[in-house]
Amino acid sequence: MAILVIAEHxxxxxxxxxxxTVTAAVEIAxxxxxxxxLLVAGHNAGSAAxxxxxxxxxxxxxxxxxxxxxxxxxxxxxxAVLAVAGHYSHIxxxxxxxxxxxAPRVAARLDVAQISEITRIIDVDTFERPIYAGNxxxxxxxxxxxxxxxxxxxxxxxxxxxxxxPIELVAVTSGSGASIFVSSEIARNERPELTAARxxxxxxxxxxxxxxxxxxxAPLADRLGAAxxxxxxxxxxxxxxxxxxxxxxxxxxxxxxxxxxGISGAIQHLAGMKDSQxxxxxxxxxxxxxxxxxxxxxxADLFVAVPELIRTLV
Amino acid sequence: MKILVSVKRVIDYNVKPRLKSDGSGVDLANVKMSxxxxxxxxxxxxxxxxxxxxxxxxxxxxxGVVQCQETLRTAMAIGADRAILIETTVELQPLAVAKxxxxxxxxxxxxxxxxxKQAIDDDCNQTGQMLAAMxxxxxxxxxxxxxxxxxxxxxxxxxxxxxxxxSVSLPAVVTTDLRLNEPRYVTLPNxxxxxxKVLEVLxxxxxxxxxxxxxxxxxxxxxxxxxxxVKVPDVATLVDKLRNEAKVI
Numbered sequence: 001m002a003i004l005v006i007a008e009h010x011x012x013x014x015x016x017x018x019x020x021t022v023t024a025a026v027e028i029a030x031x032x033x034x035x036x037x038l039l040v041a042g043h044n045a046g047s048a049a050x051x052x053x054x055x056x057x058x059x060x061x062x063x064x065x066x067x068x069x070x071x072x073x074x075x076x077x078x079x080a081v082l083a084v085a086g087h088y089s090h091i092x093x094x095x096x097x098x099x100x101x102x103a104p105r106v107a108a109r110l111d112v113a114q115i116s117e118i119t120r121i122i123d124v125d126t127f128e129r130p131i132y133a134g135n136x137x138x139x140x141x142x143x144x145x146x147x148x149x150x151x152x153x154x155x156x157x158x159x160x161x162x163x164x165x166p167i168e169l170v171a172v173t174s175g176s177g178a179s180i181f182v183s184s185e186i187a188r189n190e191r192p193e194l195t196a197a198r199x200x201x202x203x204x205x206x207x208x209x210x211x212x213x214x215x216x217x218a219p220l221a222d223r224l225g226a227a228x229x230x231x232x233x234x235x236x237x238x239x240x241x242x243x244x245x246x247x248x249x250x251x252x253x254x255x256x257x258x259x260x261x262g263i264s265g266a267i268q269h270l271a272g273m274k275d276s277q278x279x280x281x282x283x284x285x286x287x288x289x290x291x292x293x294x295x296x297x298x299x300a301d302l303f304v305a306v307p308e309l310i311r312t313l314v
Numbered sequence: 315m316k317i318l319v320s321v322k323r324v325i326d327y328n329v330k331p332r333l334k335s336d337g338s339g340v341d342l343a344n345v346k347m348s349x350x351x352x353x354x355x356x357x358x359x360x361x362x363x364x365x366x367x368x369x370x371x372x373x374x375x376x377x378g379v380v381q382c383q384e385t386l387r388t389a390m391a392i393g394a395d396r397a398i399l400i401e402t403t404v405e406l407q408p409l410a411v412a413k414x415x416x417x418x419x420x421x422x423x424x425x426x427x428x429x430x431k432q433a434i435d436d437d438c439n440q441t442g443q444m445l446a447a448m449x450x451x452x453x454x455x456x457x458x459x460x461x462x463x464x465x466x467x468x469x470x471x472x473x474x475x476x477x478x479x480x481s482v483s484l485p486a487v488v489t490t491d492l493r494l495n496e497p498r499y500v501t502l503p504n505x506x507x508x509x510x511k512v513l514e515v516l517x518x519x520x521x522x523x524x525x526x527x528x529x530x531x532x533x534x535x536x537x538x539x540x541x542x543x544v545k546v547p548d549v550a551t552l553v554d555k556l557r558n559e560a561k562v563i
Contacts, residue, residue, distance in 0.1 A: 015474075074443065098473065104441075108444035109448075113529045114438070132325075132331045136331060137536070138531055140532065141529065143528060143530070178451075180481045180482070185477045187475060195474070241476075248434075257556070257562040267330075280556070291542060295543035296543055296544060296556070296560075300548075312549055
């Protein structure tokens, strides 16, 4: 039996989390001597399929191309997965907003339990996954014939390039029609994606306003080629957009360098960034809990320290 | 239009969960339990739709132990009209809960089902999507705005990188994200009123649903603890450490 990874893409290129999911699939495949296939379901998604074929470890790309797959509607993408699901022992989705939206539909139709957000593979049927916002780790074992899994990207490295898998066009399913895509507002910016960035610069309530975010933190992010993040308090106060939120109810990140500016370090925020390689905290409150997890703590007013940091980095 | 809302009883979000001494699971004895925060948002949204005259009745359901009645009473104090408890002592996993809710969808025939996007205990984020698939209903998950008009729901969803808007035909399943609304505080008069509302108790057997868990939890443990590093005196030292010690810039 082979292992299937569902690629996340924008029709043109693959989203980074796909690569981490492939790594998890390859790890399972190594234990069961299986192949790893990748499904690209999209519309005019030929270049995404080409990119998928170049991932090391992938032995075949299934390309389902039809209009109903254009906007990633859960009903239609789930149908595309179900059309091929019977051939696989494991089906893996990235644990992104898109993956989480579709995977449980497939699990329900297959009448199997879903194992959400795995961070480690113990065996072909046994996995570790965080519960209670990462405060605890559960080791769970599945007895279902098909293991339906979402993969937390911070738990696995990105798969390398260098593959040359064949691309096979597969039969497509029709759209449900009950669900219609209306519009999307995806913020366009030159910065890397928050969950895939090597460096993340994050601001808390101490930023004081969205203007200060732009004036103080954005130049530091630009200097470091970093993504911008925010604490829940900063997002709730309207200083930063919702999708910048790092934490239990936002994004889970694990960059090489995380710089927390004016973030106190509530449990809910720590849950989203504590697996970062190096954590820097800049905060004027010496008692801030963020210092308890920071590799380097700087007790200072961020409005003085951050501009100085930018100047020093020249 | 009737709205069905499901709520889960979980460890209060302010309480740090403790392990059982044998590492077999989380100790729930003498721990403060509350309604899952995302489910509170689901109830609030249903009540607002009713207040705007777009819903006629709100039925709230919970699956689990007898104490879930307290959670259901809270939901009725926020504004649900009646409650159903599907009572069982079996550990319920999302697949089983979705099957129970599907049975209720067939019985109650709601025009809209609203659920929290995930429970803050098992962090699964599955039940709403599973229910939608089983009951063959369209889904709009992670909602930050819901507008009902002309037999459809226009739902703004929080996705990676921004927002997306879908139009789904009713009946549909909607799951709530954090910023859909801010739930109201329950008032004493409403708590008293909620005590008089109807709370029906069913069982999985009566609904013909097999709730046997499919996943076995082998153990639960604490994650490796991150230790505090050093405090640096100034920006220059910080940059030096990042460059020469951590080598990340």
